[in-house]
Amino acid sequence: MTPTVLITGAGGLLGAHLAAALAPEYDVVGTDRHPWWGDLPIRFVQGDLGDAGFVDRLMVETAPATVIHCAGLVNVDRCEEDPALAFAMNGAVTGRLARALKPGGLFVYVTTDGIFRGDTPLASEAWLPCPRTVYGRSKLHGEWETQLGAPEHLIVRTNFYGWSSGRKPTAGEWLYTALATQAPVTLFDDFFFTPLYVGELVERMVALIESGHRGIFHAGGADRVSKHEFGIQMAAASSLSAANITPGSMDAAGFRATRPKDMSLDSARLAAAIGLASPSCMDGLRRFVADRGTPLSARSLRRGR
Numbered sequence: 001m002t003p004t005v006l007i008t009g010a011g012g013l014l015g016a017h018l019a020a021a022l023a024p025e026y027d028v029v030g031t032d033r034h035p036w037w038g039d040l041p042i043r044f045v046q047g048d049l050g051d052a053g054f055v056d057r058l059m060v061e062t063a064p065a066t067v068i069h070c071a072g073l074v075n076v077d078r079c080e081e082d083p084a085l086a087f088a089m090n091g092a093v094t095g096r097l098a099r100a101l102k103p104g105g106l107f108v109y110v111t112t113d114g115i116f117r118g119d120t121p122l123a124s125e126a127w128l129p130c131p132r133t134v135y136g137r138s139k140l141h142g143e144w145e146t147q148l149g150a151p152e153h154l155i156v157r158t159n160f161y162g163w164s165s166g167r168k169p170t171a172g173e174w175l176y177t178a179l180a181t182q183a184p185v186t187l188f189d190d191f192f193f194t195p196l197y198v199g200e201l202v203e204r205m206v207a208l209i210e211s212g213h214r215g216i217f218h219a220g221g222a223d224r225v226s227k228h229e230f231g232i233q234m235a236a237a238s239s240l241s242a243a244n245i246t247p248g249s250m251d252a253a254g255f256r257a258t259r260p261k262d263m264s265l266d267s268a269r270l271a272a273a274i275g276l277a278s279p280s281c282m283d284g285l286r287r288f289v290a291d292r293g294t295p296l297s298a299r300s301l302r303r304g305r
């Protein structure tokens with residue numbers, strides 16, 4: 001029998017791409033409070049994970065061998081405004097799902113590069129977390145709930161971009177649109193990260209799950225770039241002008257919470273575990289541009305398939 005993989009947040013950016021990548025080989029069940037928008041038929045259960053009864057019924061009725069938990073309160077400002085909701089959604093819901101998994105099941109938690117203090121380049125899995133934001137603290141709480149609730153687990157800390165359903169355009173889509181329309185944008189030259197295209201993240205997560213490794217892994221690209229450099233590279237990958245991009249400082253942005261300035265990750269552990277080197281920033285951006293306007297099923301989500 002094909003093992004059942006339950007993907008939460010399957011209506012969102014990462015969850016939808018994971019569902020599309022796994023559907024040809026696994027019995028995929030997607031769940032989200034929004035409808036399924038992919039072009040591949042999957043089993044889909046619409047509901048709110050904030051409803052404990054829904055979570056319990058979902059876990060009993062689908063009895064998954066693997067849960068990939070992508071749903072979360074991802075809006076950093078919203079988390080600052082409502083910490084109780086952030087901890088309930090990113091922490092408590094994670095624990096409820098993890099504890100409901102049948103013995104021997106694998107729980108995969110997708111978490112953030114924002115769990116570190118963010119003042120030193122290329123954080124490794126050995127570093128002690130010290131999140132600055134409510135979002136980061138609530139995601140760290142989710143990591144602990146995962147470790148406590150599910151003996152067999154993977155915790156994947158990452159940062160990615162891609163094409164959404166269009167319901168909630170991603171930062172990558174926003175930037176591409178600004179380049180295509182030459183709308184003026186200011187991009188930080190003092191904020192650094194190691195972004196992955198969502199297709200690159202999906203192929204790494206699937207390889208990691210199938211490899212049998214367990215524990216914490218960082219999943220980032222090979223290049224530590226500023227937001228400004230990322231914009232310049234996106235323009236080059238898209239053959240668009242970067243004349244509309246102005247460099248700016250995070251210090252002038254007036255964010256509600258003090259945000260980390262260096263969220264770059266060292267992903268050497270993941271590369272060694274799955275035998276797949278971290279991709280360059282330009283590699284990912286070329287795939288992002290090539291996948292523009294394509295249906296989910298046509299995107300390159302699994303290496304060699």
Ligand SMILES: NC(=O)c1ccc[n+]([C@@H]2O[C@H](COP(=O)([O-])OP(=O)(O)OC[C@H]3O[C@@H](n4cnc5c(N)ncnc54)[C@H](OP(=O)(O)O)[C@@H]3O)[C@@H](O)[C@H]2O)c1
Pocket residue numbers: 008009010011012013014015031032033034047048049050069070071072073074089110111112113139158159160161168
């Ligand atoms: N994007 C990044 O660069 C990044 C970086 C680090 C970590 N992550 C983590 O990766 C995961 C996936 O991120 P993503 O960018 O794919 O997010 P996304 O596009 O917002 O997808 C998450 C999906 O889950 C849904 N959801 C949220 N709360 C729910 C609830 N209570 N019940 C049912 N569905 C719910 C969301 O609906 P709504 O849109 O209505 O909330 C959305 O459809 C998240 O856990 C995030 O913390 C993302």
